[in-house]
Amino acid sequence: MTLMLSVPLTLSNFSCYSPVCIDSSHFIMSLAAEAFVSQIAAAEPWPENATLYQPLREDQILLSDCASSLAVQAYLRMCNLPVQVSYRPNAEYMSPSGKVPFVHVGNQVVSELGPIVQFTKAKGHSLSDGLDDVQRAEMKAYMELVNNMLLTAELYIQWCDDNTAAEISRPRYSSPYSWPLNHILAYQKQWEVRRKMTAVGWAGKNLEQVYEDVSQCCQALSQRLGTQPYFFNKQPTELDALVFGHLFTILTTRLTSDELSEKVKSYSNLLAFCRRIEQSYFEDSQAGSSSRGYSKGPSLF
Amino acid sequence: MGTVHARSMDPLPMHGRDMAVHPDDMIEVQEAEQETKQEILENKDVVVQHVNIEGLGRTKEDLLGYEISEVFEAKNLIDVMKKSHIARQKLLRLGIFKEVEVVIDTSDGADALPNGLDVTFEVTEMKRLTGSYNTMVGNNEGSMVLGVKLPNVFGRAEKLTFQFSYGTKETSYGLSFFKPQPGNFERNLTLNLYKVTGQFPWSSLKETDRGVSTELNVSWLWVFGVTYHVKFYFIKPFLHRQWLKSLTQTASQKPQRANKMMCCLCLPRTSVFQMFCHTSILSVHLLCLFQFPLWRTNHTLKWEGVWRELGCLARSASFAVREESGHTLKSALSHTVSIDTRNSAIFPKKGALLRINQELAGYTGGDASFLKEDFELQVNRRLVWDSVLSASLWGGCLFPIGGSPSSIADRFYLGGPTSVRGFGMYSIGPQSEGDYLGGEAYWAGGLHLYTPLPFRPGRGGFGDLFRTHFFLNAGNLCNLNYGEGPRAHLQKLAECIRWSYGAGIVLRLGNIARLELNYCIPMGVQSGDRICDGVQFGAGIRFL
Numbered sequence: 001m002t003l004m005l006s007v008p009l010t011l012s013n014f015s016c017y018s019p020v021c022i023d024s025s026h027f028i029m030s031l032a033a034e035a036f037v038s039q040i041a042a043a044e045p046w047p048e049n050a051t052l053y054q055p056l057r058e059d060q061i062l063l064s065d066c067a068s069s070l071a072v073q074a075y076l077r078m079c080n081l082p083v084q085v086s087y088r089p090n091a092e093y094m095s096p097s098g099k100v101p102f103v104h105v106g107n108q109v110v111s112e113l114g115p116i117v118q119f120t121k122a123k124g125h126s127l128s129d130g131l132d133d134v135q136r137a138e139m140k141a142y143m144e145l146v147n148n149m150l151l152t153a154e155l156y157i158q159w160c161d162d163n164t165a166a167e168i169s170r171p172r173y174s175s176p177y178s179w180p181l182n183h184i185l186a187y188q189k190q191w192e193v194r195r196k197m198t199a200v201g202w203a204g205k206n207l208e209q210v211y212e213d214v215s216q217c218c219q220a221l222s223q224r225l226g227t228q229p230y231f232f233n234k235q236p237t238e239l240d241a242l243v244f245g246h247l248f249t250i251l252t253t254r255l256t257s258d259e260l261s262e263k264v265k266s267y268s269n270l271l272a273f274c275r276r277i278e279q280s281y282f283e284d285s286q287a288g289s290s291s292r293g294y295s296k297g298p299s300l301f
Numbered sequence: 302m303g304t305v306h307a308r309s310m311d312p313l314p315m316h317g318r319d320m321a322v323h324p325d326d327m328i329e330v331q332e333a334e335q336e337t338k339q340e341i342l343e344n345k346d347v348v349v350q351h352v353n354i355e356g357l358g359r360t361k362e363d364l365l366g367y368e369i370s371e372v373f374e375a376k377n378l379i380d381v382m383k384k385s386h387i388a389r390q391k392l393l394r395l396g397i398f399k400e401v402e403v404v405i406d407t408s409d410g411a412d413a414l415p416n417g418l419d420v421t422f423e424v425t426e427m428k429r430l431t432g433s434y435n436t437m438v439g440n441n442e443g444s445m446v447l448g449v450k451l452p453n454v455f456g457r458a459e460k461l462t463f464q465f466s467y468g469t470k471e472t473s474y475g476l477s478f479f480k481p482q483p484g485n486f487e488r489n490l491t492l493n494l495y496k497v498t499g500q501f502p503w504s505s506l507k508e509t510d511r512g513v514s515t516e517l518n519v520s521w522l523w524v525f526g527v528t529y530h531v532k533f534y535f536i537k538p539f540l541h542r543q544w545l546k547s548l549t550q551t552a553s554q555k556p557q558r559a560n561k562m563m564c565c566l567c568l569p570r571t572s573v574f575q576m577f578c579h580t581s582i583l584s585v586h587l588l589c590l591f592q593f594p595l596w597r598t599n600h601t602l603k604w605e606g607v608w609r610e611l612g613c614l615a616r617s618a619s620f621a622v623r624e625e626s627g628h629t630l631k632s633a634l635s636h637t638v639s640i641d642t643r644n645s646a647i648f649p650k651k652g653a654l655l656r657i658n659q660e661l662a663g664y665t666g667g668d669a670s671f672l673k674e675d676f677e678l679q680v681n682r683r684l685v686w687d688s689v690l691s692a693s694l695w696g697g698c699l700f701p702i703g704g705s706p707s708s709i710a711d712r713f714y715l716g717g718p719t720s721v722r723g724f725g726m727y728s729i730g731p732q733s734e735g736d737y738l739g740g741e742a743y744w745a746g747g748l749h750l751y752t753p754l755p756f757r758p759g760r761g762g763f764g765d766l767f768r769t770h771f772f773l774n775a776g777n778l779c780n781l782n783y784g785e786g787p788r789a790h791l792q793k794l795a796e797c798i799r800w801s802y803g804a805g806i807v808l809r810l811g812n813i814a815r816l817e818l819n820y821c822i823p824m825g826v827q828s829g830d831r832i833c834d835g836v837q838f839g840a841g842i843r844f845l
Binding site: 088089090093094096104109177178179180181184185 | 608611612613616620623624626627628629630666667668
């Protein structure tokens with residue numbers, strides 16, 4: 001109303017000055033505009049200063065976020081796309097979808113592995129081009145399995161298990177904030193995750209059942225992997241990145257009990273798989289201790 | 302005002318035995334009669350024996366004693382009437398009575414004096430719970446306000462209010478508790494609990510604040526300030542200079558004089574607190590220096606704790622705004638001193654307003670840490686033919702403490718129909734991809750000439766609500782690099798000044814707000830500013 005009246009009706013009056021904001025930025029972009037923008041994204045090459053944002057590594061990040069972030073980093077390394085990692089205490093709130101990690105590439109901000117894979121595909125980089133339709137469907141199915149089982153189990157253990165929540169999750173999550181905001185935010189996050197668990201039907205489970213589910217998921221992955229180096233042929237795909245992210249983080253994070261990592265360790269081909277990916281894609285940056293520092297526990301080696 | 306009963310005590314003077322009365326003598330005698338009658342009313346000494354208040358329910362009597370105590374000092378009848386009127390105003394000001402009526406009667410009873418009077422205030426208390434619905438105009442926004450009020454909760458003029466407001470830019474609700482000091486209504490304490498959600502399209506930002514604040518209002522005599530001022534003007538500055546000298550000597554390289562802002566950042570926290578206190582005292586000195594004619598200043602001391610949640614308003618928000626998203630906690634102490642000698646807040650004809658505000662955050666907890674100063678000055682002068690010349694100056698500065706950068710929610714914004722006219726709302730200064738980020742220092746000035754409407758239509762009635770006005774506005778907003786000295790800062794604020802001129806019509810809304818419709822011509826536009834040349838509409842409370 002009154003605001004619209006003060007918006008200029010003609011932008012061309014001061015042509016000697018660079019045109020200022022486009023008014024449509026104040027309103028929700030239409031679908032056509034979004035398609036236009038993603039076309040522009042496709043046209044630009046991957047810049048040198050692409051940045052990935054995640055919560056603080058030493059004090060703040062939790063198991064589930066660390067796993068997602070590692071998965072995205074592994075994927076980008078597999079695609080040979082350079083990315084810098086930036087640690088921000090408010091990374092979760094900066095993200096457009098509320099989930100970490102997210103990448104800032106040129107003018108675009110994309111979060112979570114799925115959309116990032118789409119985004120890189122639009123730029124012409126893809127790992128799953130060599131797959132046929134059946135394999136692609138299988139890959140998607142396994143990715144869904146990891147997201148629904150492993151990720152949900154991680155969230156459950158972090159926030160629904162009172163021990164872990166009190167000793168690890170809440171203190172870490174609230175570490176950048178001062179009193180009393182730290183308690184408010186930690187409890188808010190805990191209630192949010194618990195509500196989500198109820199929505200997916202995990203509220204009734206207990207810890208043993210969750211460990212059992214994790215074990216079954218690992219068994220399915222182990223069977224699919226078999227003796228191959230990667231899940232599909234000899235080339236890694238986004239599924240490999242995702243599985244690596246979760247398993248490596250589980251193996252190298254110290255929780256209140258070791259049971260979760262023991263479940264994974266019992267499958268030796270998965271262990272070898274993680275080791276292989278770490279050596280191939282993360283060894284080159286050992287000097288910056290980037291691979292060791294993903295978790296607060298000791299490394300795999 | 303009430304019925305007045307008075308009985309004369311002295312008999313009327315009798316005429317003399319001389320029956321051949323001269324006409325002049327007759328007149329004289331009559332005047333003498335009238336004069337003596339007047340004498341009875343005005344100069345007759347009275348004693349106020351009793352002052353009663355009838356109709357009290359839950360109000361405690363000790364509260365009212367202060368308001369009516371002056372009536373006892375009245376010496377004659379006119380004085381009694383005047384003082385009762387003042388007492389009635391004071392009782393109404395408490396906000397706990399719907400109506401107050403005054404009855405002055407001669408006293409009767411066993412201890413009644415011949416010239417004794419009884420004054421009775423008949424009051425009607427307000428109901429325990431009242432509701433209200435109104436519309437409110439803020440700075441270029443409007444809102445509907447629903448309120449529930451409990452006046453006089455515990456009997457001493459405390460007030461509990463709950464308000465819900467839904468507006469074009471903001472939605473908020475809050476609970477407020479107000480307690481005046483018995484005997485001194487202008488000294489009061491307010492406790493607030495609130496939640497405000499605001500949307501700022503010029504920055505693509507949305508902000509949710511949940512907070513609690515405590516506010517103390519006092520009003521001082523500046524006479525105090527004189528002695529204070531004399532003591533401190535000579536002694537303290539000496540100490541002040543010594544302190545500054547010791548600071549610059551600890552800084553490396555050549556001792557730069559008055560590099561206060563640099564010192565601010567590398568000072569330990571205790572010194573910044575000292576600086577806050579010094580500046581508070583300094584602002585009181587300034588007021589005394591300017592010799593403001595009014596003898597009262599209003600001080601407000603406030604502590605505020607706010608949980609701020611910032612977020613992007615649209616997916617296309619710039620990355621600079623996206624980086625500011627998240628939660629912060631601000632715990633701040635602020636002090637405001639204001640003197641208002643204007644005869645009206647809207648369309649003042651004479652007088653001046655000076656308001657100085659400082660806010661110090663970070664010393665009582667929280668994440669945000671800064672010292673923020675800003676001032677507002679307005680002087681008005683009447684010229685020929687009912688026209689008024691008004692000049693105003695605003696300015697402010699934000700010093701982040703401790704090295705962390707300032708937050709977008711704390712910075713200053715400039716531009717719009719309530720500030721530098723001719724520019725878009727808050728659309729001057731540093732920006733990123735079309736989102737305005739605000740600045741850490743600003744100044745803005747305005748020169749206005751208000752005249753009544755040409756040919757004065759509707760004079761004495763509706764036409765008096767309008768004025769035509771011709772204005773010249775200027776201002777600048779920028780970020781300061783605190784590593785440089787104050788000279789570099791002043792230079793930066795002086796280059797690239799945005800200014801505008803124009804004319805328009807102003808309408809007064811009640812006693813608080815005004816609407817403006819102006820034709821503006823902006824000048825000095827820098828790249829990145831959004832302008833609104835041509836017709837601009839504005840509504841608000843506080844205008845440059």
